[in-house]
Amino acid sequence: MYGGGNTFEGIKTDSLAQEDPQKLAAFEARIARGEKIEPTDWMPQLYRKQLIRMIEQHAHSEIIGALPEGTWITRAPGFKRKMALMAKVQDEVGHAQLLYSAAETLGKSREEMINDLISGRSKYSNVFNYPTFTWADCCFISWLVDAGAIVNQLANAKGSYGPYCRALDRICAEESFHLKYGHHCVIYLASGTPHQREMFQEALNRWWTPMMHFFGPSDKISAHTEILMRWKVKMGTNDEMRNQFLDMYVPKIWELGFTIPDPALKKDPATGKWAYTEPDWEEFKRVINGDGPCNKERLAVRRVAEERGRWVREALKSPKMNYVTPLA
Amino acid sequence: MNEQALKEFLYKMADDTLIIGHRNSEWTGMGPILEEDIAFSSMAQDQIGQSLALFTLLHQLGEQEPDTVAFMRNANQFHNCILTELPNQEYDFSIVRHFLYTTSATLRWDMCTHSSYEPLAQLAKKVKGELRYHSLHARTWIQQLGSATEESISRLQRSLELAMPYALGIFEESPFEKELVAQHIFEGEKRLMEKWLSAIEEVLGKTQLVIPDLKLIQPVLGGRKGQHSEHLQPLLDEMSEVFRTEPGAEW
């Protein structure tokens, strides 16, 4: 789901000086021609490192993202919603599985990645550090957070690393169902009782800032990532992605009669760009560095799951065990 | 056909699959490995789907809408066996419960393919295919973990002893047992239990697990009559938390 809000720290390009200049030039030429880089191909260390970081963050976002929606599976109102939500969250866990495999082709094991997640060393999408108070929050995620993710993922699917692109193609196909499901849920709230409408309006008020944060800090203040754009690791600037999201979904939200809590939000018909109030980027930094409403809870849940499952994973390593492939 | 007997039978099957499906869905995002998250989630989806299909048959027999029946009844109106409502606890208990329950469900649905109640026989033919995978999953894990490490073996053994009295409660007879058998709606709980015992013995025989002496076990009964453990009502409260906020609303 959530390719969004990847954090790229200021990229130090010093290591490039140690790369073979001819190989580097050939590598860049391949990318410029639109070729895909495969796991056994030559690649600069910096490319490998940044890709692992990005794909790993994406994978973590899928499993952590399964938690806020997952807690609504047991509470979903009615058979239809319950079954659809179960299938959706299951897909998200499946995405994590695909993405960990894609990252493993670059030389980091799933186990190492999960250890880095629960120790807090690697990040995941900031949006999941916010709580889902009501069913409507869960619907907001299914529709609009997934919508944001699709904007990012469709762009990233045109990137340069073969295994990541192929994983994203499969993921995007499933995401379009999530989006349809989420939109459907919100339509029912919009056309439901006054209480149901109010539930979604309140969720929208709560989630708008995290949603704006989702695409990462504004271009004015974010780290320079030109080299990642040239290498097709990053496929668009944060502001471009955010603008694309606003352009596609603000009209749909308005169409349902809801109010977006930003009076400055409007499209400039001449440039096609949306104007909006910059969300609080200090809050974004605080949350991504661990001090959000749910960071501790999310990681604690993950940690407990890992801890409780350890004996199973140990048993899987036993020579007497020959079950390896999932039966799903 | 004795409609009361038939309804009673359908309700107990529908409630079993709804409640076990609910419990299995609680593993989403919490499994010991991602593959198990996914496996439990997909089985839970099948089970919730099966319960919907059964409630739909009941609706055709004049009962209320599936959503109403599933989300608005209280614990004492549910006829699931107590085994299904017990909390998941650790993965060892969940996998042992899953094995004991699924083995019985697979055999039950299989017997239902011969039911004189044609809509049930039709449904059973479809469900059988889903259950083949559930059984395979359960058997594989039990056989493997039941002979892997000292810890996995002792955990499974403990869970087996804990679950067995409840598992025997699956076969608690209904007041209509005679009618069900006489009218060929279902061959009866006794027959099912015989088949179940030989099926679980076959699988456990390939492991280092020991089947507890059944003569020494007091089955935990009551579920089929609406007498449940303290765990069912909180489960139902959670399940209907949103549904009950706006009676009559569509979601």
Ligand SMILES: [Fe+2]
């Ligand atoms: Fe996803």
Ligand SMILES: [Fe+2]
């Ligand atoms: Fe999704």
Ligand SMILES: [Fe+2]
């Ligand atoms: Fe998602």
